[in-house]
Amino acid sequence: MENPFHACASCIHFRATREELGMKYYCTRLGYETKPHYQFNCWSPKERVRKLMEKREGTCS
Known part of the structure; x- marks a missing residue:
């Protein structure tokens, strides 16, 4: 089953900055520009x- 939370925007390495021409999204781990909806195997x-995620799985008290 696919994880609905798995996306760059929900990763600890994701950074967003406002530039003159719009928003820029960057992965500090991979070292390059990304998009909020992209998915990589290194997701944390x-x-x-x-x-x-724990709450939705029912594992959180």
Whole structure:
């Protein structure tokens, strides 16, 4: 089953910056520009995303 949370925007390595010409999205781990909806195997969810995943799985008390 696909993980609905798995996307660059929910990863600890994702950074967004506002530039003159719009938003730029960057992966600090991979070292290059990305998009919020992209998915890579190196995904490490942010703490709040991890907690939400646990809550939805029913493993959080």
